[in-house]
Amino acid sequence: MARFFTRPQSLADRPTHYCPGCTHGVIHRLIGEVIDELNLQGDTVGVAPVGCAVLAYNYFNFDFQEAAHGRAPAVATGIKRVRPDLMVFTYQGDGDLASIGMGEIVHAASRGEKFTTIFVNNAVYGMTGGQMAPTTMPGQRTTTSPFGRDVDRVGMPIKVAELLAALPTPAYVTRQSVITPKYINRAKKAIHKAFQLQMRNACYSFVEIVSTCPTNWGMTPVEAIAWTENTLLAYYPLGDVKMPEVMEVTSAN
């Protein structure tokens, strides 16, 4: 009997450590599918810094570098500058990218480094146990904002895609999600476009993916999806924020 749905070659045959209802697994799969479709498995280097996805290299089937907290864009810059022929992506969470790594992401994007960032934004520090992130919503309770995020004291959540899109250097900046099949298909197309732009040496590419963290939100997976749709997506609107003025690329599927 023919099998129509199989594991992408670029994904390792290994169960993940992610919590029930977490969207990392879906995003990993999309990346694996796109790399297979573009036939880039043997020419890819992933970079994952500290965070829930620091062990991402266990789930992919290609070369990987582990990075310090926030530093994946610098590591990817080092890789790409000495090996421009490789396909390089960073896989970063919001605590990592929008807080400690804000300097590195802004300057990598501003230099127009030819790598791709997959930015998994779930509005909380996951691995360290649910602390407030720069992306945490106003009023959202976390272990370090037990009374809810007080915007008078710590300001409003940072919209990283819009912030990077304000840089004059050409880039592809988009915000997607994976909480419904429709969004998953769109997110895959965005990743496909980002990797293609990179392989054409066109520009820096940034794919934000608004994600869930049921464990640290104190919700069931179903509640987490509803909260993402109703609360996060109301503040972090989906869609392309910036497109490079280069030849249009074909999307997958």
Add this chain to the structure above:
Amino acid sequence: MAKVLMKGNEAIAEAAVRAGCLNYFAYPITPQSEIGEYLARRLPEVGGMFLQAESEIAVVYMLYGAAGCGARAFTSSSSPGISLMSEGISYLVGAQLPAVFVNIMRGGPGLGGILPSQADYLQAVKGAGHGDCRMFVLAPASVQEAADMMADAFALAEKYRNPVMVLGDGLIGQMMEPVSFKAQKAVAMENKSAWATTGMSARDGNTPNLVKSLHLDPALLNQHNLDLKAKYERMAREEMRWEMYNAEGDYQVLLVSFGTMSRVCRTAVDMLKAKGVDVALLRPITLFPFPEEQIAMAAERSCCKAVLSVEMNMGQMVDDVKRSVGRQKPVSWYGKCGGEVPTPEEVAGVVEKTIADMDFT
């Protein structure tokens, strides 16, 4: 080749290129900025890669990414900048990546000053980064030696897959001296296919290489550290370097000094010799590994009555000298740490006072 008159920083930069290093990541800081300025012009001539980063923190992780691909790469900075890089140095040690750092030291702590100093001895030798982390440390005493050491630094970094630091001071970086570059053939990095992220298609096509320092299993982390320790012990056995001066006769005092300060001490030894006072100088060339056996043996000589560590800092290497000598002979320190270099006359005066004090007791 003929000698050319060059500033230390520029000689270091040119020597790196000649050693086959075509990748440099820059962040400006006095007194080493000429290294980056030189390479910004020089590297494009040879098809190399120069990139100015947004911070020293970014620099060290760019170096990590490049080294992780098996590329020969280096950076340079000065004291406060090295502090910012120290997290990344620890990651390089943990991931066992080859990389070269040049530290043209200035005075501290904090912003300190911009004049020559040797006040990063402890940082380089003992505190390169968090965790059980060591760097190979080479200390040049002239522009020529600094240039010669660059090829050695890359060779050591790649042989041991560990960061190597060339630890100079502001004088080594800023002064001009005649230098001749060794006729050398750049050697390719060996065996990198076993560990570097070169893309699987460059290898067998189905075994990923992984650059990482995380070991959550305590037994594996313990073993990892034991493996690193074995590497450091091998460095100590095979790579130790030091130099003796005026050690043939019956010296009364043993001076221990490195880098620029050791050259001043050499002159002081000559001055004292002219006055009939016999003093020997031991110059550690590798600061890690540290030539403790050699210092112990030189201090053991019955003629030797005292040991004096002379440093451009508040007394840092003197702890290692004391550890090497033990209680057999008195060990003291002399130095300055504001950016002034002690003169040969000052050093000679301290030696004479040391001898006089001993005669008095």
